[in-house]
Amino acid sequence: MIREISNWGNYPVQTCDIQDFPGEKNILPADPDSFIMRGLGRSYGDASLGKKIYSSLRQNHMISFDPDTGILVAESGISLGEILETFMHRGYFLPVTPGTKYVTLGGAVAADVHGKNHHTEGSFCDHVEYLDLMTPARQIIRCSSRENAEWFQLTRGGMGLTGTILRVALRLKKIETGWIQQRNIKAANFKELCALFEQHRNVTYSVAWVDCLARGKHAGRSILMLGEHAKAEDLQSAQGRKTQLFPAYRKPGLSVPFFFPEKILNPLSVKTFNYLYYISSFSRDTHFLTTCENYFYPLDSINYWNRIYGKRGFVQYQFVLPFAGGADTMQYLLEKISQKGFASFLAVLKVFGKQEGILAFPMEGYTLALDFPISHGLLEFLNELDAIVLNAGGRIYLAKDARMSAEMFHKSYGDAAIQFREKLKNLCPENKISSSLSERLQILYPQTQKQK
Amino acid sequence: MANILIIGAGSDIAGAIAKIYARQGNRLMLAGRNKTDMQALAQDLQVRYSSETQGIQFDARKFDSHPDFYRNLPWQPDLVICVFGYLGDQRKAETEWQEALQIIESNYTGAVSILNIAAEDMARRKSGGIIGISSVAGDRGRMSNYHYGSAKAGFTAYLSGLRNRLYHSGVHVLTVNPGFVRTRMTEGLPLPAPLTATPEQVAADIVKAFRKKKNILYTLWMWKWIMLIIRNIPEFIFKKLKL
Numbered sequence: 001m002i003r004e005i006s007n008w009g010n011y012p013v014q015t016c017d018i019q020d021f022p023g024e025k026n027i028l029p030a031d032p033d034s035f036i037m038r039g040l041g042r043s044y045g046d047a048s049l050g051k052k053i054y055s056s057l058r059q060n061h062m063i064s065f066d067p068d069t070g071i072l073v074a075e076s077g078i079s080l081g082e083i084l085e086t087f088m089h090r091g092y093f094l095p096v097t098p099g100t101k102y103v104t105l106g107g108a109v110a111a112d113v114h115g116k117n118h119h120t121e122g123s124f125c126d127h128v129e130y131l132d133l134m135t136p137a138r139q140i141i142r143c144s145s146r147e148n149a150e151w152f153q154l155t156r157g158g159m160g161l162t163g164t165i166l167r168v169a170l171r172l173k174k175i176e177t178g179w180i181q182q183r184n185i186k187a188a189n190f191k192e193l194c195a196l197f198e199q200h201r202n203v204t205y206s207v208a209w210v211d212c213l214a215r216g217k218h219a220g221r222s223i224l225m226l227g228e229h230a231k232a233e234d235l236q237s238a239q240g241r242k243t244q245l246f247p248a249y250r251k252p253g254l255s256v257p258f259f260f261p262e263k264i265l266n267p268l269s270v271k272t273f274n275y276l277y278y279i280s281s282f283s284r285d286t287h288f289l290t291t292c293e294n295y296f297y298p299l300d301s302i303n304y305w306n307r308i309y310g311k312r313g314f315v316q317y318q319f320v321l322p323f324a325g326g327a328d329t330m331q332y333l334l335e336k337i338s339q340k341g342f343a344s345f346l347a348v349l350k351v352f353g354k355q356e357g358i359l360a361f362p363m364e365g366y367t368l369a370l371d372f373p374i375s376h377g378l379l380e381f382l383n384e385l386d387a388i389v390l391n392a393g394g395r396i397y398l399a400k401d402a403r404m405s406a407e408m409f410h411k412s413y414g415d416a417a418i419q420f421r422e423k424l425k426n427l428c429p430e431n432k433i434s435s436s437l438s439e440r441l442q443i444l445y446p447q448t449q450k451q452k
Numbered sequence: 453m454a455n456i457l458i459i460g461a462g463s464d465i466a467g468a469i470a471k472i473y474a475r476q477g478n479r480l481m482l483a484g485r486n487k488t489d490m491q492a493l494a495q496d497l498q499v500r501y502s503s504e505t506q507g508i509q510f511d512a513r514k515f516d517s518h519p520d521f522y523r524n525l526p527w528q529p530d531l532v533i534c535v536f537g538y539l540g541d542q543r544k545a546e547t548e549w550q551e552a553l554q555i556i557e558s559n560y561t562g563a564v565s566i567l568n569i570a571a572e573d574m575a576r577r578k579s580g581g582i583i584g585i586s587s588v589a590g591d592r593g594r595m596s597n598y599h600y601g602s603a604k605a606g607f608t609a610y611l612s613g614l615r616n617r618l619y620h621s622g623v624h625v626l627t628v629n630p631g632f633v634r635t636r637m638t639e640g641l642p643l644p645a646p647l648t649a650t651p652e653q654v655a656a657d658i659v660k661a662f663r664k665k666k667n668i669l670y671t672l673w674m675w676k677w678i679m680l681i682i683r684n685i686p687e688f689i690f691k692k693l694k695l
Contacts, residue, residue, distance in 0.1 A: 001640055061492050062499035072499075086500045 010313030039104030045402025076106030190220025460536025512562030
């Protein structure tokens with residue numbers, strides 16, 4: 001069916017032929033030649049867009065679960081939300097979760113998503129026991145870190161370019177309650193924030209909300225939100241209302257029913273919101289219990305929140321910078337953004353640890369995610385930011401990218417990009433899988449040496 | 453805890469119904485044409501809700517196989533839900549008899565065949581329940597799908613008669629008339645969003661209606677009123693329309 005499709009950023013919108021994946025038994029060798037798999041379309045740019053798309057959403061069966069090891073085997077079209085709905089009250093949680101649970105298992109593997117615990121527990125695929133992959137040559141193989149390892153390393157973070165992920169065996173983590181012991185600490189500026197991250201580096205979950213419009217000595221004004229899974233005994237010392245070990249899941253109450261008019265989110269409104277948000281928690285250091293839902297998925301409670309950005313859509317700009325000089329570069333970037341008058345409604349900072357996989361985004365350092373409504377001059381401006389990120393040894397997250405140039409991709413991913421292309425070509429010379437993302441960034445194209 | 457047989461379990465609506473009943477702790481028998489698919493569905497429910505489930509082979513058009521099918525069920529059904537159906541291609545059915553026959557048998561004859569057997573069993577036991585998924589298309593034949601519509605009209609009348617008969621044995625029969633639903637059957641059809649239900653909504657309505665011993669359920673609710681109007685348009689006007 002030919003349809004106009006876009007991902008979460010509502011930019012770009014493309015005309016694609018989308019159909020249900022016919023199933024590994026029904027798919028014929030040449031049928032079709034080139035396609036890209038798509039799950040729930042939660043990437044922000046064009047990662048799961050292409051001329052021909054197969055939807056994985058009908059491959060949504062659970063296959064088995066072992067309560068002793070916590071290993072769940074399920075088809076790739078199942079959402080992380082469904083997994084939580086089924087297993088959280090039984091005492092299991094996702095080992096790594098991105099900021100939304102409306103992501104498919106296949107998508108989580110293809111982007112090798114990270115969460116608030118990357119520095120302590122790694123990325124999604126670090127907890128994948130194995131996956132069953134249908135290669136571009138229509139072969140079905142089981143791959144893991146020990147078996148068909150190269151396919152596994154290529155598929156994790158491979159943005160769907162290694163074929164179709166059919167089934168995933170995921171090791172869930174055991175939890176005692178559905179609550180998180182949260183601690184919020186205010187930081188007056190970047191320096192303080194980075195020091196706090198360092199001080200609390202052994203806390204399982206950490207993320208900082210940054211007021212990216214604060215300037216001068218307030219630049220980097222932020223709230224660090226630390227979290228640990230609450231144990232049963234922790235609930236007893238809290239207020240009486242936390243009587244349920246696992247709070248009942250409530251479906252999202254709010255929904256944005258239509259696209260907001262343009263310019264609702266502008267530097268003034270964002271600045272005001274940021275200021276209010278920052279001062280709303282009066283103490284510098286607060287401890288409290290919160291539900292997993294609130295801590296991990298604050299935005300999921302508003303259906304279609306992406307419509308707040310208007311019909312033109314928005315771009316999410318997420319990059320990672322190595323620790324050395326990272327804080328200074330981020331400060332410089334935010335200054336530049338403020339100067340130009342672009343406002344990011346959301347600015348989220350996390351810390352990354354080591355990362356496996358060939359085409360991987362995380363590296364030890366800081367990662368900052370910014371949202372920009374599409375407006376005049378934005379895309380050119382982001383190219384300027386790219387140059388700064390590249391210069392500082394950083395790179396951009398492919399699952400969020402909608403506009404980076406092929407040159408920026410190849411320069412910033414360097415060897416990783418070369419290895420990905422060459423190893424995949426080695427394993428599968430006739431690979432015709434492609435997506436709008438892979439075409440725009442020329443991921444599978446050899447790069448000739450370009451002059452500066 | 454009841455034993456529930458869902459016939460046509462591969463359909464989207466059936467899948468949604470199965471999830472609700474499985475979550476409530478009932479035993480499920482899932483019957484459909486493709487045994488492997490049925491088993492995959494059964495296993496999925498087993499993993500999600502730790503429910504006892506089994507996947508069984510069933511073909512609505514192989515009437516001779518129906519008595520054995522029912523006799524060999526692993527658990528005696530307390531509730532039989534008949535969800536199978538085939539929309540078919542109206543234009544094709546007008547000229548090709550096989551297509552017309554498939555529409556008739558998949559929506560009417562096959563249902564009569566299996567439900568006769570279930571009904572007889574339940575009448576004898578003086579317990580049980582039956583849910584038949586018909587369609588608003590059965591309320592009035594119209595040019596765009598009258599093969600499907602007439603088969604469903606037959607099914608609706610059958611269920612009505614069955615309800616009448618089985619009432620005297622303490623067995624309840626619910627007729628479900630879905631309007632527009634977003635499923636595999638309607639994929640690609642332009643359905644107006646405010647009038648179109650998801651399989652989950654339809655399933656929730658059905659489970660609730662059966663619990664309340666409703667006789668006829670329209671889902672989404674507004675279809676009751678839409679069909680009331682459509683049914684009452686005088687024929688001399690209706691025949692000129694292009695619905």
